[in-house]
Amino acid sequence: MKIATWNINSLSVRLPQVLAWLAAHPVDVLCLQELKLTDDKFPFEALHAAGYEAACFGQKTYNGVAILARTPLTDVVRNIPGLDDDQARVLTATVQTPHGPLRVINGYFVNGQAPGTDKFAYKLRWLQALLGHVQAELAAHPRLALLGDFNVAPEDRDSYDPVGLAGTIHHTPEERAHFQALLDLGLTDAFRLFEQPEKSYSWWDYRMLGFQKNRGLRIDHILVSAALREAVTACSIDRAPRKNPQPSDHAPVLATLA
DNA sequence: ATGACGGTGTGGCACCGA
Numbered sequence: 003m004k005i006a007t008w009n010i011n012s013l014s015v016r017l018p019q020v021l022a023w024l025a026a027h028p029v030d031v032l033c034l035q036e037l038k039l040t041d042d043k044f045p046f047e048a049l050h051a052a053g054y055e056a057a058c059f060g061q062k063t064y065n066g067v068a069i070l071a072r073t074p075l076t077d078v079v080r081n082i083p084g085l086d087d088d089q090a091r092v093l094t095a096t097v098q099t100p101h102g103p104l105r106v107i108n109g110y111f112v113n114g115q116a117p118g119t120d121k122f123a124y125k126l127r128w129l130q131a132l133l134g135h136v137q138a139e140l141a142a143h144p145r146l147a148l149l150g151d152f153n154v155a156p157e158d159r160d161s162y163d164p165v166g167l168a169g170t171i172h173h174t175p176e177e178r179a180h181f182q183a184l185l186d187l188g189l190t191d192a193f194r195l196f197e198q199p200e201k202s203y204s205w206w207d208y209r210m211l212g213f214q215k216n217r218g219l220r221i222d223h224i225l226v227s228a229a230l231r232e233a234v235t236a237c238s239i240d241r242a243p244r245k246n247p248q249p250s251d252h253a254p255v256l257a258t259l260a
Numbered sequence: 261a262t263g264a265c266g267g268t269g270t271g272g273c274a275c276c277g278a
Binding site for chain 2: 172
């Protein structure tokens with residue numbers, strides 16, 4: 003089976019690209035971030051016609067996440083239990099697979115703007131709360147994957163300019179410590195299980211010819227639990243949609259599980 | 261040091277993203 007994540011920066015604008023991508027890559031699970039629409043505007047019918055069930059946690063203008071799957075989604079949890087948060091950033095659900103249930107956590111992590119700002123403090127609070135949520139979910143669901151836009155470049159090799167951008171947003175020690183804390187729960191970065199091209203990124207700034215110059219960051223990730231690790235046979239970033247007319251600034255990341 | 265591009269909302273721009 004294949005699972006994937008893609009920040010599509012407005013589902014209203016990008017729905018045709020999502021449908022085209024699914025037609026070319028019929029993954030079993032697709033986590034979407036930055037829907038930028040409310041649940042009542044979510045295109046359930048178009049996705050169902052394409053063969054996908056969906057759970058949506060939308061919001062007007064900003065944020066919003068959804069999980070698409072070929073089989074029904076159950077035990078859906080919206081946002082992080084216990085965290086008072088008016089932003090729609092996390093959606094958790096179970097999908098059935100031939101090897102048993104798979105718990106999927108889809109996260110649109112806080113951007114954080116810059117160290118020292120209120121938004122950065124919110125990011126750190128949010129990351130701490132997410133860690134607790136993932137830990138609790140893992141205890142109940144050993145077969146678990148955490149996918150999404152993490153807004154963290156975990157290592158220097160995940161950034162086009164690790165020296166110039168050292169200590170700036172996505173590159174701070176605090177953010178990287180939180181990413182490591184997720185790994186310390188027993189999760190594994192599926193992308194790094196395999197040989198990868200140098201300078202592999204999942205996001206490029208719209209400005210300054212960022213994509214053409216490959217000035218990007220690898221901030222979209224698929225983390226798998228120990229119970230799934232051995233089953234992962236591939237993980238890659240699909241840069242092709244970034245070349246579309248009217249692209250999202252993010253590319254999809256997908257993993258194959260035996 | 262700043263802004264650059266793109267989406268949204270309801271606007272004549274400001275805001276947010278990363």
